[in-house]
Amino acid sequence: MLLYLRYLSIVVAATTTLVTSFPVAEHYERYFPAGVKTTCKVGNFALTFDDGPFMYTNELLDKLEEEDIKVTFFVNGHNFWDVPSMPEAQDTIRRAYEAGHQIASHTYSHANLSTLDMEDVKREVQSLEEVLLPIIGKKPAFIRPPFGAVTDVNFNLLTGLGYTVVRWSVDSKGYETPNLETEMALYKAQVGPSNGIVGGIALEHDVYQQTVEELIDFTIDYVKSQGYKFVTVAECFGIDPYQ
Numbered sequence: 722m723l724l725y726l727r728y729l730s731i732v733v734a735a736t737t738t739l740v741t742s743f744p745v746a747e748h749y750e751r752y753f754p755a756g757v758k759t760t761c762k763v764g765n766f767a768l769t770f771d772d773g774p775f776m777y778t779n780e781l782l783d784k785l786e787e788e789d790i791k792v793t794f795f796v797n798g799h800n801f802w803d804v805p806s807m808p809e810a811q812d813t814i815r816r817a818y819e820a821g822h823q824i825a826s827h828t829y830s831h832a833n834l835s836t837l838d839m840e841d842v843k844r845e846v847q848s849l850e851e852v853l854l855p856i857i858g859k860k861p862a863f864i865r866p867p868f869g870a871v872t873d874v875n876f877n878l879l880t881g882l883g884y885t886v887v888r889w890s891v892d893s894k895g896y897e898t899p900n901l902e903t904e905m906a907l908y909k910a911q912v913g914p915s916n917g918i919v920g921g922i923a924l925e926h927d928v929y930q931q932t933v934e935e936l937i938d939f940t941i942d943y944v945k946s947q948g949y950k951f952v953t954v955a956e957c958f959g960i961d962p963y964q
């Protein structure tokens with residue numbers, strides 16, 4: 722009963738987060754240091770999912786298993802779900818990891834790192850490492866700063882902590898609109914045929930039902946039709962995904 726109530730309150734809290742953060746757009750920073758990675762190697766394409774895990778992640782994992790595609794999850798410790806207190810959240814991350822998807826950092830609490838001093842940036846990164854260690858037995862080697870916001874000072878700090886810092890080259894703005902037509906148009910405008918072209922890193926969020934149930938089906942078909950091979954972000958650079 723107690724557990725059930727606790728679960729309910731988490732669901733209510735999560736739903737509230739969902740309602741208040743949607744459909745308001747996440748606004749992304751324009752500036753980022755030159756060393757931040759945004760693209761994948763020629764002919765390759767990385768699908769990435771931020772802000773999870775959440776209640777739609779397992780459905781996404783089912784689809785990816787059917788399609789035999791490996792992706793990258795930039796997870797939080799405390800965002801839509803509170804991973805430390807939720808076995809279901811931990812199981813979801815473990816399932817993704819064991820299926821061969823890359824688990825990467827999106828910080829512990831989805832903080833805007835540009836507003837934090839160095840100690841707090843370190844805490845955001847290391848708190849998530851502590852959450853992930855018992856689940857996957859490893860520390861991620863890739864991080865995507867929330868909102869893509871990263872100062873030069875923070876970039877150097879993250880690099881010093883062993884991280885490759887990643888943003889994206891393709892944004893279908895699924896967080897802004899649940900409108901498939903708009904998202905498809907953005908994809909088509911940003912992703913052309915793969916022939917000899919530098920590959921993309923696509924920003925998606927597995928915390929939205931429409932992303933998982935509509936957008937991803939289109940994305941997979943479309944990116945395939947343009948001739949790309951799906952890879953994890955680590956494979957884009959031939960770097961070990963963990964440290």
Ligand SMILES: *[C@@H]1O[C@H](CO)[C@@H](O)[C@H](O)[C@H]1NC(C)=O
Pocket residue numbers: 748749750833835836868870
């Ligand atoms: C992140 O913080 C910086 C520095 O205060 C600010 O300029 C920026 O607007 C913030 N970004 C978001 C998405 O809140």
Ligand SMILES: [Zn+2]
Pocket residue numbers: 771772827831867868
């Ligand atoms: Zn995010």
